[in-house]
Amino acid sequence: MDAIQPVPRTLLRDRAYASIRDAIVSGEIEPGAVVRDADLAEQLGLSRAPVREAFARLVDEGLLESKPQSYTRVTRVVAADVRDAAAVVGAMHELVTRVAVPRLFAADIEAMREANECFAAAVGSGDVDAALHADDELHDVLVRVSGNHAAAATITRYTPLIRRLERRRFGEGGNCRSAGLHDQLIEACAAGDVDEAVRVTAEIWRGLEGLADPD
Incomplete structure (x- = not known):
């Protein structure tokens, strides 16, 4: 003992x-x-x-x-808070993407592809938990490879505010991000195209800011 x-x-x-x-x-x-x-x-x-x-x-x-x-x-889910959080988290993802893309290995790209396959399957079956987990797995590759701990901490802190609204919209029959945009991101990463990868990342997070727009 x-x-x-x-x-x-x-x-x-x-x-x-x-x-x-x-x-x-x-x-x-x-x-x-x-x-x-x-x-x-x-x-x-x-x-x-x-x-x-x-x-x-x-x-x-x-x-x-x-x-x-x-x-x-x-706390209640407040649209302005979600928009603010999505803007901050999106900016951090753009930052880590710009740093990470030149550092990616083939195994990293494959990990992103596998995560997106899981994501698409989960969205198709309506499994919100699996979809959001796979989404995290995909983007976490870029966060990890970037090595930016401050950006990682900011993402960890503010993502839960966004997740609450994503879950609600998913439950109402809405979609939960886009496997197609993920495909574009992965292809840009595989090609080493930093500017395109950052552009697609920005588009993904603009969509999340839009979740908080009034219906």
């Missing part, structure tokens, strides 16, 4: 954060719902401390709002 080490506190905090964030993004915890650290700590099998730390991070990222000594609740 001496070989078993305590789980670092930061891992408990991160576990709580990821679980609560994902429940908010998926709609399992609905917009406007009041959340309590004691209840979630019990569900997660954690103490209240890491859940409180996760709450603070989620408030900072715009997924929770809190009034001291009163409530903590899930």
